Each structure stands twice: as structure tokens, then as C-alpha cells.
Amino acid sequence: MFNETKPVDRTTSQPRPAQSPVATVDSSPETTGVSVLIPTYNERENITTVVTECLKALPSSAFELEVIVVDDDSEDYTWQYPERLFGDDPRVRVIRRQSSEKGLAQSITDGFGAATHDFCAVIDADLQHPPEKLPELLDALKEGADVAIGSRHVAGGGIENWPLWRKIVSRGATTCAGVAIPDARRISDPMSGFFAVRRSVIEDVDLDPQGYKILLEILGKGDYDAVTEVPYRFRQRERGESKLTAEEYQNFLEHVGQLAVASRNLDEVIDPMRAVRGAEFAFVGATGSAVNMLVFVLVVSTNAHFLLAGLVAFLAAVNWNFAGNWLVTYDRPSGNLLRQYATFHGVSVVGFVAYTGTLTVGAISGLPLLIANLFAIIAGSGINFFGTETSVFPTGATREPVSGQV
């Protein structure tokens, strides 16, 4: 009965039935080559245990193993511990990333580049993922799966002691991922950080994730057919701090936005990152229009001329939009804030002309004032976005658009 799990096609993923310990022992003589990647950031208290557990779970009798710790230059010197404690064990390697681009998913992407085996497994350092389940993930690959996912949401899987809000957020994120990435829809736990993958799945793929969710990047862009899910229980973090900040939630939404474009091959026409900024700009703009409307109504209620009300409302919205775009759309870009503020106002003048022109034409042609004002906002913000992309936060457009992309 065991090992009956046949990899199924890409559109459906099947949970792998719970295996008795006996069944996971690979009886075939040859060993399985596997690279285990562990992303670390300030995991001094956990790193020794997790490396030890991985070495124990994948003995040399059955596995040709390398454990690669990918550390983002932890302040607590996490990267030094494996070097000191496992320095003479050729199976253990440390990559100390000292680039400005910190990030879990980016680290794993670099880890894939350094890995030498055909099977690559990814496991967190804080022991929330059970190293003893690694052989089952690899068995699933040996049985033909291209991607083997440790799942909390199939029979036998689960999450220990998570507060309700995290369960709700995680479910919401899973739904988001399913909406954005068609291939993730039939996978019960696309948000998993515990998985194994055949190198061929990512070989010719330009992995460029943002934030935490490297598996989503692979599901959205990878070249795979069969996915198998292996149940596991996500344990509570015992030691060390969580690195899951609010910024990671924004990273997640931006990443999913990019994958929504890329997984539909729209990245041939639009730069996914620009599409995401466009959506964020529209979101900020939408809140800005609410500010605009509010101020417009307030000023109009003082019997001021509608053009004056429009001017005051527009300036209020411009300032709101500047703050919102600086904070959200362009992620607090470096550069001279005053220059950015002034240029944003300059760009908004052109938008304002379009705004006023549209409002005037709308009012004169008898459109209800509020509708005319709405059209004016759309005309204005449409111009503002490209003006902002090109001259206010040019860094936002650092990603050189490939020819033919907008």
C-alpha cells in the first residue's frame, strides 16, 4: 500500500498517505543526492539543533547530503556557529549573504544556485518544520513528484498553538495565492516554507521572489507537472524571535501581484513590478479621492465656489497621495525628500490641469458635479502615475524594462 502515491498531473495535488517509519527507508543501493537549504536570520539559539537534526534525518547510508545554511549576515553571528561546530563536516556549508537585499526567499534563491544535488529541500531554522519529515518529502520526489510540499492542511497535517488571527491571515493569504496563481489553486498549502523540489523545476527559471514565499515563486514560474503533499505538524517556535514583520505582509501582496502577472505570461507586455506599483498607486489614489471628496464637500458646504473647493480638495489629495506613495508604492525610497515632494507637486500640476479641465468640461456639459469630479480624478491620477514613475521616484523604475514591456 505504501509508495503507491503516484505523482498526479499539475492540476491536482494528492496528499501522500502517512507512512510508517519502515516504508521510508530507501532499500535501493544507491544513495539519494540532496541539498538541504536552511534560511537563517538571527537564529543563534536554533542553528546547531536544526543542522544536527537534518544530518540525523538524512544519514550517509541513504543520502549524499549537503546542508547549506544561507544566512543574511545575522547580527547574532548565527553564520559562525555551523562553521565552528560543523567545520570539519564536509556536508555542512554556510553562505553568509552581505548584500543589501536581505530576505528569506532571496536567500533560498541564492541557495539553489549554490546547491549541487538534483533534489533540493527547504526547511526553516527554528524547528517549526520537522527535519524527521525530510525523508518523506524526498521519497515523494523519488516516486516521481516534481515538487513535494510539506502541508499543514492535508489529513495528518496541522498547526500547533497558532493564535486565531494568524490562522485567519494564513487562510486569507492562501486564498489570495490561489486567486493570483492558477496552479496554486489545487494545492492545500502553497504558503508552506517546508518543501522539496527537483532541480529541473527551477533550472531555467528566473526566480526573483520578494519576501518570504519562495514556494509560491516556484509554483507560479517553475516547470513542473506532479505535485505531492506530505502532511506535517507546524510546531510552535520555542527559541528566538519571529522575523515575520508587517513589512512581510506588504512584501507578500506585492509578490503575489507580480506572480499574478507572470503566471499569466502578461510579463511580456508589462513589467510585473510596475503593474504592482500601478495597483498600489491606484489604491493610494482611491484613498486620496476619498480625502478629495471629503474636503470638496466640506469646502463646498461653506458656499465656496466649486473651483476653489476643487483646488483645495485636489491639494489635500496630492499631499495624501505623496505620503501614501512614498510609504507604500515606492517603499520609502532613498533620495531627497524635498525634491521628491516638489517634483510630485510639479507632476500633479499637469494632473491638476487635466483634473480641472475634465471637471469644467463635465460641469459645463451638465454632468452631475460628483461624477464630473470622479472623471477628473481618474484623468489626473492617470497622468500622475507615469509622471511619478519617470520623474518623482525614478528609482521605482530601476528595473530596466525589457524592450517591448511598458
Ligand SMILES: Nc1nc2c(ncn2[C@@H]2O[C@H](COP(=O)(O)OP(=O)(O)OP(=O)(O)O)[C@@H](O)[C@H]2O)c(=O)[nH]1
Ligand atoms: N536568510 C534569511 N533568512 C530569514 C530571513 N527572515 C527570516 N528568515 C529565516 O526564515 C525562517 C522563517 O522565518 P520565521 O521568522 O520563523 O517566520 P515564521 O515561521 O513565519 O514566523 P514564526 O511562526 O513567528 O516563527 C527562519 O529560519 C528565519 O531565520 C531573512 O531575511 N534572510
Ligand SMILES: [Mg+2]
Ligand atoms: Mg518560524
